[in-house]
């Protein structure tokens with residue numbers, strides 16, 4: 001296992017809710033971190049969110065990984081900026097969607113949701129997986145949620161469709177690539193995740209989620225595994241023991 005100081009983690013979706021908590025904790029644990037976002041303002045906000053002493057190890061790039069061309073262009077830019085990526089955390093998507101029941105929706109909206117949750121997960125994996133797949137110290141970790149297994153509440157159906165696609169994609173990758181040297185894992189969060197100012201009942205702090213994801217990367221001991229956190233207690237166990 002390589003020490004964090006020798007590892008560079010690309011956090012896809014690193015400017016988002018789950019991603020920003022993960023980026024901060026990874027930097028605090030000594031990793032170098034790269035983040036791609038479509039939005040320069042979100043990257044600026046992220047730079048100010050992480051401790052000043054760690055900022056020199058954070059590399060930010062503007063890019064859109066939601067198409068094959070965009071993901072390839074982002075890969076070229078990442079490699080130019082940091083040389084080598086050892087680990088990838090894929091936390092793409094969005095926090096919430098509640099546009100209404102299917103009969104009120106359009107095919108354009110369904111396309112938008114599937115693009116955000118499923119297609120970007122695929123296009124970025126296709127571009128970035130080759131960077132880590134042959135490295136037995138490397139890892140690719142997908143972040144998913146329970147929304148793909150059921151309707152969370154009325155009007156959230158398209159969220160279920162997109163999240164189900166992402167869950168299925170992770171399963172397909174595990175089964176299609178049973179023997180890759182790198183660690184291939186999924187952290188499945190069956191709870192809401194929020195920044196401290198938006199915590200509500202049933203939600204966990206994005207920094208606790210970041211601690212759990214960082215522990216999985218630091219231990220880097222299992223592969224083709226789904227770490228399923230159903231409760232805050234599960235998350236604590238994952239942080240302390242690296243398993244649930």
Ligand SMILES: NC(=O)c1ccc[n+]([C@@H]2O[C@H](COP(=O)([O-])OP(=O)(O)OC[C@H]3O[C@@H](n4cnc5c(N)ncnc54)[C@H](OP(=O)(O)O)[C@@H]3O)[C@@H](O)[C@H]2O)c1
Pocket residue numbers: 012013014015016017018019036037038039042063064065066067091092093094095096116120143144145146163166189190191192193194
């Ligand atoms: N939040 C929760 O309550 C929760 C709970 C369980 C599981 N999850 C899972 O965690 C994952 C992330 O959720 P989140 O709450 O962190 O969502 P979020 O705050 O909306 O962040 C998602 C990130 O994905 C990025 N992204 C999406 N499409 C992209 C593209 N084409 N190119 C580049 N970046 C793209 C966005 O980047 P930009 O900066 O470019 O917009 C954004 O930063 C989702 O898969 C979700 O299912 C979330």
